[in-house]
Amino acid sequence: MEEYRPGLEGVIAAETSISYLDVEHEEIVIRGYDLLDLARQKTYVEVAALLLEGELPSPEEKERLERRLVEESKVPEKVWEILRLLPPESHGMDRLRTAVSALGNFTPHASEATPEADRKKGWHVLSQVAAIVANLQRIASNLKPRDLQPAMGFVENLLYIITGRPPEEEEIRAFDQLLIAYIEHEMPNSTFTARVIASTLSDLHGALTGAVASLKGPLHGGANEAVMEMFIEAGSPEGLERLIKEKLQRKERIMGFGHRVYMKKMDPRAQLMKETLARLVEKATGNRKAELTNWYETAVRGEEVMRQEKGLFPNLDYYAAPVYYALGIPIELYTPLFFASRTAGLVAHVIEQHAHNRLFRPRVRYTGPRGLKP
Numbered sequence: 001m002e003e004y005r006p007g008l009e010g011v012i013a014a015e016t017s018i019s020y021l022d023v024e025h026e027e028i029v030i031r032g033y034d035l036l037d038l039a040r041q042k043t044y045v046e047v048a049a050l051l052l053e054g055e056l057p058s059p060e061e062k063e064r065l066e067r068r069l070v071e072e073s074k075v076p077e078k079v080w081e082i083l084r085l086l087p088p089e090s091h092g093m094d095r096l097r098t099a100v101s102a103l104g105n106f107t108p109h110a111s112e113a114t115p116e117a118d119r120k121k122g123w124h125v126l127s128q129v130a131a132i133v134a135n136l137q138r139i140a141s142n143l144k145p146r147d148l149q150p151a152m153g154f155v156e157n158l159l160y161i162i163t164g165r166p167p168e169e170e171e172i173r174a175f176d177q178l179l180i181a182y183i184e185h186e187m188p189n190s191t192f193t194a195r196v197i198a199s200t201l202s203d204l205h206g207a208l209t210g211a212v213a214s215l216k217g218p219l220h221g222g223a224n225e226a227v228m229e230m231f232i233e234a235g236s237p238e239g240l241e242r243l244i245k246e247k248l249q250r251k252e253r254i255m256g257f258g259h260r261v262y263m264k265k266m267d268p269r270a271q272l273m274k275e276t277l278a279r280l281v282e283k284a285t286g287n288r289k290a291e292l293t294n295w296y297e298t299a300v301r302g303e304e305v306m307r308q309e310k311g312l313f314p315n316l317d318y319y320a321a322p323v324y325y326a327l328g329i330p331i332e333l334y335t336p337l338f339f340a341s342r343t344a345g346l347v348a349h350v351i352e353q354h355a356h357n358r359l360f361r362p363r364v365r366y367t368g369p370r371g372l373k374p
């Protein structure tokens with residue numbers, strides 16, 4: 001009762017069969033599978049099914065889910081209207097927070113907090129959140145949102161809406177892997193937030209709205225945007241080396257490095273994204289190859305400098321940032337896309353919380369005065 005760990009560091013907050021970070025064996029376990037195996041052999045929709053339904057789908061079931069995600073992605077016109085009322089310069093995560101909250105008001109049985117209702121609403125909100133994120137910039141520019149098309153796969157649709165051009169096969173694969181890398185990661189702040197909210201028997205949309213707010217912070221999801229801005233400011237491997245050393249001298253944190261759980265080890269997902277980036281470089285030609293090679297070499301140099309200077313390793317956001325960039329995705333969408341992907345993991349956690357609920361209500365160590373008289 002008396003033990004206090006600031007930031008709940010190392011504290012076991014829940015029992016779960018969804019995922020586990022096995023730091024010793026450098027494995028991210030997702031319902032018994034290694035996340036990296038899933039990312040190399042399966043698609044985002046299959047891994048989402050593993051999270052929401054508990055097992056990998058058959059090929060027929062996978063096709064059915066692809067169609068379902070496209071069919072259910074329609075966003076109520078009134079939600080688009082609400083988004084149009086927001087200042088176009090407000091951050092993508094702030095607009096997304098409002099959108100997720102608004103969606104709840106247009107969802108049948110929104111307040112029902114049972115695992116069955118969560119699962120049904122979960123597939124629906126997963127596809128709607130993705131459609132909203134893909135259209136965030138169009139809405140901010142007063143353009144009509146684009147609908148997902150049944151002729152394309154779910155992930156392909158998103159990339160197409162964002163970039164406005166039909167993506168190449170290897171771009172779809174890279175984007176799919178990027179989304180899998182972000183899909184679920186045990187108990188980060190946003191998942192904890194969602195579970196805390198769900199534990200009052202509040203509903204899925206409420207839990208997800210809180211999770212968007214949590215994920216926005218630069219110590220959590222917001223780091224990927226900061227990483228790319230740092231790369232652009234640096235411009236080259238030499239530039240990044242200089243920039244990192246200057247920042248460290250000023251005792252600034254370098255975004256994309258360090259992790260509460262991995263601490264002094266490389267995040268396995270960063271390694272995955274490093275490979276994905278290398279593959280995009282390999283497939284590129286002409287000027288694009290030169291540009292991507294520069295970003296790859298810049299990222300690798302930053303990794304080396306941080307290992308030498310601080311003994312710190314990259315986290316997922318570090319190598320995800322140049323992958324997003326190589327796919328032509330605007331920086332403003334990096335964190336919203338992280339959330340779009342993570343919605344699958346969050347829904348799984350809300351289902352689990354509602355299935356085995358115990359209200360979160362911890363205590364404090366009081367450090368204030370006593371005995372004052374008004």
Ligand SMILES: CC(C)(COP(=O)(O)OP(=O)(O)OC[C@H]1O[C@@H](n2cnc3c(N)ncnc32)[C@H](O)[C@@H]1OP(=O)(O)O)[C@@H](O)C(=O)NCCC(=O)NCCS
Nearest residue numbers: 218219220223252253254255256257258259260315316317
């Ligand atoms: C992720 C993060 C918040 C984890 O923080 P934490 O578990 O609270 O770790 P601490 O803040 O206690 O850091 C431990 C030490 O490493 C240093 N450190 C950690 N991350 C660092 C970073 N990115 N740059 C420079 N130093 C860092 C701290 O200064 C501290 O050093 P000290 O003991 O000499 O003071 C932290 O590493 C960070 O701010 N990283 C940058 C943001 C980021 O990439 N977030 C995405 C996470 S997936």
